[in-house]
Amino acid sequence: MDELVEVRRSRRARRWTLTAPWGAPPRLTVPTSFSDAEIDEVIASHRGWIERQRARQVPRLRLDPRVSEEAARRAARELVAMVAEEEARALRVEVGSVRVRDYRSQWGSCSPRGTLSFNWRLVLAPFEVLDYVVVHELCHLRVPNHSRKFWRLVETRRPNWRDQRDWLRVHGDELLAFRPAA
Template sequence: MVVRRSRRARRWTIDVPWGEPARLTVPAWMSDREIDRVLHAHRDWLAVQRASQRPRLGLEKRAISELEGRRAARELVSMVADEEAETLGVEVARIQVRDQRTRWGSCSTSGTLSFNWRLVLAPFEVLDYVVVHEVCHLREANHSRRFWRLVESRRPDWRDQKAWLDAHGPELLAFRPAA
């Protein structure tokens, strides 16, 4: 556990990032004794968090470099995006494949779609859903009911892919290919 004092923190928070030490951030004024109390009170909770973070995807066996991953991702993402954009009659201005740490995809107001290259390590249906989701944003730039109806009409099983991302996304985001 890494303890960090922060002048801006109003209250303490614990982060348990995948594959990294847990982090306790505390307000600068918090005493060592109080910090010990928090750590002690959360020992079991922390163990449960860690237990749920056992690797399940076998990513450590995937001998893929980031460059290879990005290339493969770009190819698949472009294929799905082109097909979907044509069906929906929307224009994709540009596709970016990036090393995002927290998100899978995004859609800018200028029509640029950005995707996390690690999607290539997920089942194809998951990548497919993320791309279709972003292309749908070119029609509906929000998460309104209309947006979700559109997604539903294009990929009726989108909930399965979202559930996969909820379950395995953190492990995937933590993946760092060997240099």
């Protein structure tokens, strides 16, 4: 079923903007001069966009509240290890060990010896987000800082990395706050 879109007419708006914030109805802001027909047209032609945003926002494990932290951690470790193994080959880097941890404010880290650690809550995010964080840390094995050279390397492996970074900026706090049912 199509989601109901909240429409707001704004005197300050010079053009329309559509957002689909997490956990809230999509909102369309339009200039006061916009007609109802124009509003309907924008909404109708952006149904696909709204659906795509929603699909990306679905946290995976939260669909099943019975999943325990242990199971979530196991799933995280498996996914992370899978991506790390594949990408290490592509990046020609040596991965020491891969761990998942209970970080309170970060997604991953990488030691000079090649130990990669990741926040298990990444398993709650869309796969592309977890995938990006793993690739990001692996790239640090080649370039330890966040220089241009680093981002160019990330870009060769994941051209859409900005989408995943943005997702984490928007939803990161929500993921970090997640506590599984005991």
